[in-house]
Amino acid sequence: MREETVYHYTTLETLFHIINQSTVNSLTLRATHVDFLNDFTEHTIAVGLLKKELISYDNTLSNDSKNFSKTLNDKRMSFFRNEEIDELYPHIISFSECGDSLPMWNTYADKSKGIALGFDKSLLAELNEDYRLEKCEYDSSRYEEYLKQNIQKLHESTEVDSYSIGFTQDFDSSILQDHFKYLPILKDKGYAYEKECRLIIPNKISELSSLKFQVTDSIYKPYKEIEFPFECLTEIILGPCLSLEKMKTSLNLILNQKGKKLSLNKKNGKILLKQSEIPYRNV
Template structure:
């Protein structure tokens, strides 16, 4: 059912005219690490800046399952829906890692988060090439879904798929749990509250990982160690998909551009186009 659901996701949420490039906002230390290592750190979902956003999908699923349980026409259907609901309550510790991008490379809200003190950058990646690289590493790249009506459609489509799969096949509870785990892992990272729609965010989403997965690592966090995945931004031929870099608002714009140019030259990335933010510099708080 996973291929079927992924196909439905593509048909439903992937734009008919996708942007040529998408942008990853980062800091000085971030751009140094990404360019030097040709890797991005995809953070485990429970350690995102807003750790509650991943639960939106579970809240929607809970609401729809509760509604269906109340209107179930047979005891067997009601029992199955209750089982699904129980499984959902036990899968909130999945190791799914994500990295975020925006369609807009010069966005005030993002500079406020990453560019304070004039230290922000937006790395522009070619969308088509990044999708190919993602597939090689068992990641997918989706636009986030902000529309409430579309979110409900996707959640109910997922429930319908579970019911068909579980009714047609006699599966163990462990097999059911695994199917629910993997399929919610595809959907949960891309449903976001509509108040964030300005970001027009895309997310790079891993398959379900374990602590033994190659590339799985930990970094220092404010309150705890943070698990993440080392996502390579080069393809199997060693070519990366960085096309441009936007230097964020800065009190020393030319200096920032010149030093970035020199750094890219040392990394054999002189072909990368460098642009400057059109937003005036402020000491945002």
């Protein structure tokens, strides 16, 4: 796998939909609301660690103690997820630095009968000045170091009453920049094998009307449609259970309708088509 490429695992049906809805110059991917991703701890790990450190620091105090061990519950701590409105529940498009991973094939690509789309990382990073392309972190040590360095200021400025949580008027909100940076990228170590990169799209109040919804698993799943220049797509890797010989003809015909061409060897202007190198049969 090339370091300048990141991969989006998906199904053949989704790939057909992406290409069918594309134009000669652009294609569209769905960005999922952060609260509707597979890991149910999404967007909460950093807040949980912040709560733990605030309570721990408060317990070392006597005269200045704010009784956080009793007043800082999870409902109040959700304030630290949406204190800044442009960071309110961002939408995510997930990519992996690994384009041929059996766990990824089986989890996200129709049990190895799907594909991995390779995207040029540098073009993704330049897509929109409001978007961030960030590697996920599965080790919380750097975030915890940030907390240790700032916990006194955070504690002094945090106020909790019977109903809500807030900050003192003199609070320097720039202290929270690192908190908001880690909020959507800090993941449980059990997902480290994914080697995930995320395109993070802020969910601005002014853009709420552009949200769309998919009915799945008895819920309404909110998402945004994000447009990419077609040139961002540089590779298509076939899952272990697909046939290169059968797929190359049909994919060529589908992409030709959009003026694009495949190549089994990397050539300028063409999309590289490859087969997974993992020996696997879904039986």
